[in-house]
Every structure is written in structure tokens, then in C-alpha cells.
Amino acid sequence: MATHYAIHPQIPQQFQIEKIKTALQKGAVMLYPTDTVYAIGCDLNNQNAVKRVRQIKRMSNDKPLTFLCSSLSNISEYAVVSDPAYRLMKHLIPGTYTFVLPGTKLVPKVVMSPKRKTTGIRVPDHPFCQAILEALGNPIISTSSHLADLEGEFPTMGLERAKLFDEMNKLVDIIIETGEDPGIQVSTIIDLTTDEPTILREGMGWEEAKNWLLV
DSSP states (O other), rough: OOEEEEEESOOOHHHHHHHHHHHHHHHOEEEEESSOOEEEEOOOTTTHHHHHHHHHTTTTTOOEOOOOOSSSSHHHOOOOOOOOHHHHHHHHHHSSEEEEEBBOSOOTTTTTTTTTTTEEOOOOOOOOHHHHHHHSSSSEEOEEEEOOOTTSSOOOTTHHHHHHHHTTTTTTTTTEOOOOOOOOOEEEEEEEESSSSSSEEEOTTTTHHHHHTTT
8 A cells, every 4th residue: 555645736845755755765656746647656766666667557668768857957967968959948848848868878778768778858847846856866757647458548547636546556655645636638748869859749738849849
């Protein structure tokens, strides 16, 4: 059974953040709110926890995992950022965008795409996410809580908060409760591995991203 933490949605309590940080460093997997949907995540540097996230999501090892960074400068530690990519991200960060970038040596192999050596990175605009990133001092994994069944359907998509928590209670170690309802709109994915950025998935804020691509 998961441990539930009641967190203020705008001003996360520091003593609670410290407890969650310690648990993540020890390998805990959590369900937590972001500025898009509720996500399943863990400490990027704990490989056993990352593997558990893959198991929960039924993701193969060749599919890259997205992770959250605290800022644009933090992204540059984990990804190779070209000048055009930097200019675009500067306008869209923080926000509901996942950027596909070439990873650096700091990105664990268990997270990256083994063929392309790329990774997905977000800088969220959410108080809890920013608070735990600051406390932890490194990125956290962020994959949506939409779980597929054997038929490829997503029965957890659009669930009310209480029902989602019930579904996840035996799968994760920590559940973050901020009183926010689970979102249903995913992030917009932008490929920045070439000089011409491309929108791979139209999610929240994709129109704004498209406008900046045309500048």
C-alpha cells in the first residue's frame, strides 16, 4: 500500500518534501501531479526504481523515458542543446512541453533510446514538481499514469482522482495528494535533434509552440 502525502498545491510544505526526497533516493516510485496529467516517477539516478516504472507502464527497454528538469540551464547538463533549440525552449519553458534532445553521459542508459541516444526532457510549471526537483538536486522520471491493458486500451485515462489513487495504490510507494483532479491532456512533444524543430505530438499548448516554430 502506498504512503499518501497531503501537499499544498501552491506552497508545498518543506518537511513533507524532505520526506518524499529521502524516499525517492532510497528507490521509491511515486504518483504525482504535473502541469499536464498525473505522472508516475522516481529518482532519475536510481536504476532499480526506473526499472520498476517501466514494469508498471509495461514499457520495453528500447522506449525512452521522459524526465523533468528544474530549468533550462539544468537541461543543458543532460542534453546537447543547439542554439536554435535554446532559443525555442527559452520561450516555452516552464510549461507543458517535452523536448526530444540528444542525451549527455549524465543520462542513464536505462532511460535513453538505445538506438538514437536521445531523451525526452520537460521543465514543468508546477509547484510540487519544482519543489521536489530542488530538494532532490537532480531530475525525476515523468511518465503519464495512463496504464494500458492487454488490449492496448487505457482504462486509467480520465479516471476521477479517488479512483486513480485506488488503481495505483498497490503499484507505487508514494501518492501525492494536492486536491487537483487528474488532467487528460498530455504534453506537446517537440523534436529538437535537428536544426528544424518538429512537433511530434500535439498536446497542451501546441498552438503556441507552432507559432514560435514559425518565427
